[in-house]
Amino acid sequence: MLKVENLHVSVEDREILKGVDLSVGSGEFHVIMGPNGSGKSTLALTIAGHPKYEVTDGRILFEGDEIQELGPDERARKGILLAFQVPPEVEGVKIIEFLQHVLIELKGMDPVEAYDLIVEKAKELWFREEDLHRYLNVGFSGGERKRLELLQAILIEPKLLILDEPDSGVDVDSLSVISRKIEELHRKGTAILLITHYGRILGHLDREKLRVHVMKDGKIVKTGSGELVDRIDREGFAGIFEEVGA
Amino acid sequence: MTETITMRDAKEIIRMQIEELARRNREPEWMTRLRYKGLEAFERAPHRDPVISEEELLQFIAKPEVEGIPEKIESLDDLPPEMKALLDKLGIDEVEQKYLAGLAVQTDTGVIYNQFLKEWEKKGLIVLPTEEAVRKYPDIVKQHFLRLFRVDESKLTAYHTAIWNGGIFLHVKEGLKVPFPLHLFFLIQESALAQAPHIIIIAEKNTEFHLIEGCTSPVLTRHSLHLDMTEAYFHENARGQLTVLQNWPEYVHTRPMTRAKIGKNARFINTTVTLGSGKSNIGDPHYWVDEKGYVELNGILLGQKDFYIDLGGRMFLQGRGAAGINASKAVIMDESTVITRGVITAEAPKTKGHISCDALLMSDKAVMETYPGLVSKVDDAELSHEAAIGKIREEELFYLMSRGLDEEKATQLIVKGFLEPMLKDIPMEFLVEIRKIIELAVSGGM
Ligand SMILES: Nc1ncnc2c1ncn2[C@@H]1O[C@H](COP(=O)(O)OP(=O)(O)OP(=O)(O)O)[C@@H](O)[C@H]1O
Ligand SMILES: [Mg+2]
Numbered sequence: 254m255l256k257v258e259n260l261h262v263s264v265e266d267r268e269i270l271k272g273v274d275l276s277v278g279s280g281e282f283h284v285i286m287g288p289n290g291s292g293k294s295t296l297a298l299t300i301a302g303h304p305k306y307e308v309t310d311g312r313i314l315f316e317g318d319e320i321q322e323l324g325p326d327e328r329a330r331k332g333i334l335l336a337f338q339v340p341p342e343v344e345g346v347k348i349i350e351f352l353q354h355v356l357i358e359l360k361g362m363d364p365v366e367a368y369d370l371i372v373e374k375a376k377e378l379w380f381r382e383e384d385l386h387r388y389l390n391v392g393f394s395g396g397e398r399k400r401l402e403l404l405q406a407i408l409i410e411p412k413l414l415i416l417d418e419p420d421s422g423v424d425v426d427s428l429s430v431i432s433r434k435i436e437e438l439h440r441k442g443t444a445i446l447l448i449t450h451y452g453r454i455l456g457h458l459d460r461e462k463l464r465v466h467v468m469k470d471g472k473i474v475k476t477g478s479g480e481l482v483d484r485i486d487r488e489g490f491a492g493i494f495e496e497v498g499a
Numbered sequence: 500m501t502e503t504i505t506m507r508d509a510k511e512i513i514r515m516q517i518e519e520l521a522r523r524n525r526e527p528e529w530m531t532r533l534r535y536k537g538l539e540a541f542e543r544a545p546h547r548d549p550v551i552s553e554e555e556l557l558q559f560i561a562k563p564e565v566e567g568i569p570e571k572i573e574s575l576d577d578l579p580p581e582m583k584a585l586l587d588k589l590g591i592d593e594v595e596q597k598y599l600a601g602l603a604v605q606t607d608t609g610v611i612y613n614q615f616l617k618e619w620e621k622k623g624l625i626v627l628p629t630e631e632a633v634r635k636y637p638d639i640v641k642q643h644f645l646r647l648f649r650v651d652e653s654k655l656t657a658y659h660t661a662i663w664n665g666g667i668f669l670h671v672k673e674g675l676k677v678p679f680p681l682h683l684f685f686l687i688q689e690s691a692l693a694q695a696p697h698i699i700i701i702a703e704k705n706t707e708f709h710l711i712e713g714c715t716s717p718v719l720t721r722h723s724l725h726l727d728m729t730e731a732y733f734h735e736n737a738r739g740q741l742t743v744l745q746n747w748p749e750y751v752h753t754r755p756m757t758r759a760k761i762g763k764n765a766r767f768i769n770t771t772v773t774l775g776s777g778k779s780n781i782g783d784p785h786y787w788v789d790e791k792g793y794v795e796l797n798g799i800l801l802g803q804k805d806f807y808i809d810l811g812g813r814m815f816l817q818g819r820g821a822a823g824i825n826a827s828k829a830v831i832m833d834e835s836t837v838i839t840r841g842v843i844t845a846e847a848p849k850t851k852g853h854i855s856c857d858a859l860l861m862s863d864k865a866v867m868e869t870y871p872g873l874v875s876k877v878d879d880a881e882l883s884h885e886a887a888i889g890k891i892r893e894e895e896l897f898y899l900m901s902r903g904l905d906e907e908k909a910t911q912l913i914v915k916g917f918l919e920p921m922l923k924d925i926p927m928e929f930l931v932e933i934r935k936i937i938e939l940a941v942s943g944g945m
Contacts, residue, residue, distance in 0.1 A: 301901050304893065329903035341894040345916025351899070354912065359903040388916070405902065 254279040254316055254444055255300070255333075255413055261310035262292075262299050262471075269295045271471040272311070277413065277444050282458065285448045286485055287468030293448045294338050296468075297417045301335035302328045315413070330359065332412030336402035336419055338448075343389040348401070351389055352408060359409060371408060378404045378430060395422035403434050414438060415446045420454040432456045452482040467493055474499040504557040506542055512560055513538050516662045516692060524630045527637050533645065537660030540651035547653060550779040550807060551724070551752060556654060563693040565723045565750050578719060585717055589935055623672030624708075626681065629697050632668030640668065643699050647730045647758035647785070655754055659695045659726045666696030666727070669710060671737075676707035680742075680926055683712055694722045698729040702737035702765070713744040715932040717775055724752050731759035733767055733792070740768040740924060746936065747777035749804055757784035761792040763818065768795045770924060774936045776803035776835075783811030783840075790818030790847075798827035799921050801940055802835030802865070812841040816850035816880070823851075828921045829858040830914055831865035832940065842872035845880030854884035859891065859917050861941075911938045 255277040262270035299306040302325035313321045356367035460479025467475040521531040786794045814823035825841035843852030858867040871884035899909035
């Protein structure tokens with residue numbers, strides 16, 4: 254479904270991704286781990302089409318089509334959704350109105366139908382109806398923003414959901430809600446590419462079915478099964494990097 | 500410019516217009532004398548307009564109508580095609596379109612107002628065309644007419660005084676709280692006279708009202724200069740809102756002159772929503788605020804094409820505990836320029852003032868300048884200002900687009916969102932249209 258080939262990405266003339274290869278089949282569950290600054294968010298944002306990240310070499314394919322020239326909106330309409338590590342505040346834009354627009358555009362719903370669905374799904378992520386009349390992310394705590402990203406994911410039900418640290422800064426109870434919702438989406442067929450620093454978000458997911466990639470300095474240096482996550486949780490990255498000579 | 504108009508010519512034209520107005524309005528002698536004072540001051544009064552030269556002003560006096568507007572609008576098909584297209588895009592129905600085109604109103608008297616207001620007159624709400632008020636309530640009008648301006652402050656005040664016509668007189672008697680917004684929309688399409696409505700607002704003790712003036716849709720005006728003057732008097736504990744909605748065609752210059760006295764504990768919220776794309780809009784409203792009084796000047800500005808907007812605003816906090824806020828939000832597109840220069844002067848203890856100015860620049864040629872002025876004559880006033888001028892943030896745009904909204908839609912949302920907090924006091928029926936106009940402007944459809 255998603256195929257990243259020899260991807261080189263620069264920001265302001267500084268090369269950050271230095272040849273990433275990654276392949277995510279439909280319905281699969283992939284995890285990306287790696288130290289701070291290794292390029293995980295850069296990879297996520299590049300796949301989503303952030304204009305600041307310039308692809309200098311390589312290709313991104315989605316369902317067989319090259320997408321690196323497409324705008325972020327076109328990628329979203331193809332079925333890619335990125336849940337941001339740091340979602341920005343958008344002053345004056347009410348969550349409910351924004352989500353209605355999104356559902357009208359992406360799913361062809363009518364506004365009333367969209368409204369009802371949003372309110373219903375919001376409850377599952379602990380948002381009250383009045384919260385939805387606040388401005389998008391404005392004044393929201395870190396954890397609340399992560400729940401709001403997930404709300405968008407369950408409303409949009411993308412083919413590929415990229416989650417950039419949905420667990421960072423999130424309290425224990427919210428973490429288990431978020432983790433359950435990711436599993437739910439995955440069960441319904443959404444392919445997942447999840448960036449995280451800790452195994453906890455993976456809950457009881459079958460480790461055998463996970464594909465784990467470890468990034469360092471803009472490259473994927475190791476790929477393995479779910480066991481890798483627990484190993485990194487226990488020992489950190491040093492041992493792995495030593496093994497692969499990175 | 501066809502022929503040169505001399506000062507002598509202009510004065511002669513003004514004189515004839517005064518005579519015509521005096522006769523037609525059957526106005527008391529004092530009013531005609533006041534008009535002549537305007538005429539007499541016109542030549543010596545200074546002219547400081549940065550856009551309209553003195554020569555152009557004289558030219559305008561001789562010929563206030565713009566060329567190219569069809570002589571007679573007899574059906575909607577006679578409207579300029581751009582205006583017709585815009586009204587259609589805004590989804591304005593035929594009846595209202597006729598109204599905007601001047602087809603549904605007579606062109607000889609000033610104000611269109613509702614029959615049911617007659618009922619409210621008994622309760623102490625007086626709303627009348629200013630000409631009629633001059634005849635009906637001469638004493639009250641005399642006490643409030645041209646008391647907050649000097650005739651000879653500028654050529655524009657002098658000219659306005661001489662030939663003012665149209666406008667409304669709003670008098671809210673003690674204790675009356677008007678429970679509905681009063682929407683007054685005046686369309687005077689008299690060719691020979693300049694548009695110079697005079698508005699008087701008197702809010703007695705313990706009153707409340709919300710006056711909405713103008714409309715959000717584009718209006719077919721025949722005049723290139725709009726010279727309105729508003730004088731408002733708020734007595735103790737009066738609470739009033741004046742919301743001015745305007746959407747001018749691109750050839751119109753507006754020079755709103757607004758002044759208000761705000762009494763003890765009184766409160767005045769003065770909001771202006773400027774849409775469309777006029778030629779220029781220059782104003783410097785003044786407010787004198789007494790003990791614990793409060794004034795808020797809110798400007799929502801959409802600058803399109805080469806619209807030149809220069810908005811001042813002087814607040815004199817004269818009573819203990821008086822407060823003033825001058826806040827503007829501007830979306831500046833194309834080659835438009837917006838300048839804000841509010842000044843708050845603290846003249847009494849414990850006064851508070853704040854100036855804020857936010858601008859969203861939508862093109863490389865858009866210009867924003869802000870010159871906040873804070874003057875304190877006491878040692879315990881709290882005065883502050885803040886300004887933020889910038890473009891749409893890439894992060895916000897990307898975020899919205901990454902959810903499947905195209906650039907145009909995402910930009911519309913951000914621009915509407917930027918203005919949204921300032922639109923809190925605008926009734927819903929206008930909000931819907933304001934939002935639609937912003938959307939159209941953002942997508943270059945206006
Ligand atoms: N927009 C940008 N401008 C400048 N430098 C950037 C930008 N985005 C990323 N970088 C740089 O690229 C490198 C990789 O950043 P990235 O955010 O992808 O790391 P990460 O793996 O997501 O880290 P973390 O675990 O801390 O989230 C860092 O050195 C970062 O400073
Ligand atoms: Mg990151």
